[in-house]
Amino acid sequence: MTLEERSPGRLLLATVLLLVNVGVYGQVVTFDFVSLDDDVYVTKNAVVRSGLTLHGIAWAFTTNHAANWHPLTWLSLMLDSTLGGARPAVYHFTNLILHSVNTLLLFLAFDRMSGCAGRSAFVAALFAVHPLHVESVAWISERKDVLSTFFWFLALLTYHRFTRAPSGRRLLGTIFLVALGLMSKPTLVTVPLLLLLLDFWPLGRRSGDGRREWGALAREKAPFFLLSIAASVVTWIAQSGGGAFDAMPALSLGSRVSNAIVTPVAYAFRMVWPSRLAVFYPHPGGSLPTIMVVSSALVLGAITTVALLAARRRPFVTVGWLWYLVALLPMLGVVQVGRQSMADRYSYVPLIGLFVVVAWGATDLLSMLGSLGERTRRVILGTAAASTVGVLAGAAYNQAGTWRNSRTLFQHAVAARSGNYLAEAALGSEIARAGAPEEALSHFREALRVEPSFVEARDALARVLLALGRTEEAVAEWNEVLREKPDYAEARANLAAARIVEGRTEDAVAESLRALRDAPDLPVARTNLGLVLLRGGRLEEAAAEFRRALAADPDHAAAHTYLAGILLRNGSTEEAKAHCRAALRVDPDASGAHHNLGLAFLEEGRLEDALEEFEAAIRAEPRYVDSRLNLGVVLARLGRMDEAAARFSEVLRIDPQNQAARRNLELVTGPRRHSSPVP
Numbered sequence: 001m002t003l004e005e006r007s008p009g010r011l012l013l014a015t016v017l018l019l020v021n022v023g024v025y026g027q028v029v030t031f032d033f034v035s036l037d038d039d040v041y042v043t044k045n046a047v048v049r050s051g052l053t054l055h056g057i058a059w060a061f062t063t064n065h066a067a068n069w070h071p072l073t074w075l076s077l078m079l080d081s082t083l084g085g086a087r088p089a090v091y092h093f094t095n096l097i098l099h100s101v102n103t104l105l106l107f108l109a110f111d112r113m114s115g116c117a118g119r120s121a122f123v124a125a126l127f128a129v130h131p132l133h134v135e136s137v138a139w140i141s142e143r144k145d146v147l148s149t150f151f152w153f154l155a156l157l158t159y160h161r162f163t164r165a166p167s168g169r170r171l172l173g174t175i176f177l178v179a180l181g182l183m184s185k186p187t188l189v190t191v192p193l194l195l196l197l198l199d200f201w202p203l204g205r206r207s208g209d210g211r212r213e214w215g216a217l218a219r220e221k222a223p224f225f226l227l228s229i230a231a232s233v234v235t236w237i238a239q240s241g242g243g244a245f246d247a248m249p250a251l252s253l254g255s256r257v258s259n260a261i262v263t264p265v266a267y268a269f270r271m272v273w274p275s276r277l278a279v280f281y282p283h284p285g286g287s288l289p290t291i292m293v294v295s296s297a298l299v300l301g302a303i304t305t306v307a308l309l310a311a312r313r314r315p316f317v318t319v320g321w322l323w324y325l326v327a328l329l330p331m332l333g334v335v336q337v338g339r340q341s342m343a344d345r346y347s348y349v350p351l352i353g354l355f356v357v358v359a360w361g362a363t364d365l366l367s368m369l370g371s372l373g374e375r376t377r378r379v380i381l382g383t384a385a386a387s388t389v390g391v392l393a394g395a396a397y398n399q400a401g402t403w404r405n406s407r408t409l410f411q412h413a414v415a416a417r418s419g420n421y422l423a424e425a426a427l428g429s430e431i432a433r434a435g436a437p438e439e440a441l442s443h444f445r446e447a448l449r450v451e452p453s454f455v456e457a458r459d460a461l462a463r464v465l466l467a468l469g470r471t472e473e474a475v476a477e478w479n480e481v482l483r484e485k486p487d488y489a490e491a492r493a494n495l496a497a498a499r500i501v502e503g504r505t506e507d508a509v510a511e512s513l514r515a516l517r518d519a520p521d522l523p524v525a526r527t528n529l530g531l532v533l534l535r536g537g538r539l540e541e542a543a544a545e546f547r548r549a550l551a552a553d554p555d556h557a558a559a560h561t562y563l564a565g566i567l568l569r570n571g572s573t574e575e576a577k578a579h580c581r582a583a584l585r586v587d588p589d590a591s592g593a594h595h596n597l598g599l600a601f602l603e604e605g606r607l608e609d610a611l612e613e614f615e616a617a618i619r620a621e622p623r624y625v626d627s628r629l630n631l632g633v634v635l636a637r638l639g640r641m642d643e644a645a646a647r648f649s650e651v652l653r654i655d656p657q658n659q660a661a662r663r664n665l666e667l668v669t670g671p672r673r674h675s676s677p678v679p
Contacts, residue, residue: 013117025138028096029092030089031404047078067238095142126388131344145348147185148181152181152188279410279413282340324350462491462498466498478494496515509529542566568596595617633664648662652665
């Protein structure tokens, strides 16, 4: 039955829900990718970037990439890539559509199960605009949240039809949809228990209170329990192999249990007062005060007791509260995945339970006030609901704005939470990329002050030190990283880059090969190995390494740049230009790519274009001697001898032993002033 067939009022409510979603989240289609996980899921994922292919489909069902097995999430991202290529707008638009559809499905499901359109619409509206749900919608990498929930809500509708007219086909349809949800994100493992709660209310499938009825309902859920067990085993294997449990040994069981007791209270508090939300909440470890843990346990126990006692007269309280707790179970961190204590995205499905308590509880509370007429109660409820949704929508709109790009996201996280070491390090990386390395150092050091074992921040600090020419300090930091985590392949590959700078090529090769043993085809290791081969004159072998790096990461700017240099030497000018442009799409300030593109234009006689590229290379790297030298050559060929002489003189000030600059300076200033200098 469609909404139109049921009631014009329901159609109006659905339209309002859709408009509210678009009003809050429409802005996300203008947002960029963020550097947190979006590279793993899209921007540096060669398989996803290739679009929906047979190879990609096979990969999606067999990979544990990103320490998870969620093939349908991969397939949905591949489809976006096929439709929109590298444009983030397409991925954001899909998340927006899925969340909007989820909102409508939630409304439809609770309306059909309960017959209460107004309260169901309020639950759906809270789900749509609560600021805690922004992360699931605005973060491309959280496609798994909105996609798995889409299948779960479809399963709710089919399950409702099954309970009204049981048939094997309808039950099979529900099982199939739940399986699709689990193949999008495995946190739906609690679905069998949630279905049992819905059997109690609002579906009212028990006519008595005997154990036999509960036993029959539980046996009916056996296929769902089997799916959940299978998904849990697959997830454990995937996350174990992907290093997702690396943080667990550092956290005692006691600290994980304490955090698991506190976080349900914290989520409930943030539901009521959603302020200081951040993309990352550091795990407190053993620093949680005992009084906080004990008081949280008492609060949870008291609310659970009240909810169970309300089962007969107010079953929505029982079901809503237990839905909240049960749906949160996989994310409480007793089995710790990652470094966070909690995450806004973890509340996407669990908060529905609390929204149900609020929606039905408010109506129930007003009904107790017999002195108020029915019309007055409706006005009060409508006004309160509209005001609540309006306030939350405004907060969600502002929270969504923090996801505009990586820098706004991490700046907000640092401001929202003191001691947020992950956000500090991520902000440092963004600042370094923006060309302010000295400023970036302070953020890395603050991250390490808070969390000295944060090897990723130390690796990033070392990379900035190397870029600043402080090679010894960088090497010391990488040695510290590798003492802490010997199998950190990327840090080892970065250390190889420092050895190249030091001229220790044998050490560079050894470190690169060790990195590749730990992480085959790691792009930075392949690139470093190629660079050593290039400097040794082994061009074909070097080109092969650069191509292998690009096969693993099509956006590796350095590999594009070095490969372009080899292609120029071999006379493959057009292919060289294509690689230069590919590098510049990733990094517009890649000085080497600008330089090589300038050489290609110089080879073709396009002097003005070459001039522009050499000047761009010098702006990006003022001490780029070769670009200054070639800029002088171009100026001389354009007949601008005085400017050419100035450029050759600048080269000699930087590098007094540069014989090419000395010869060219003599050519443009001496008796043979109109002779052509050579690059």
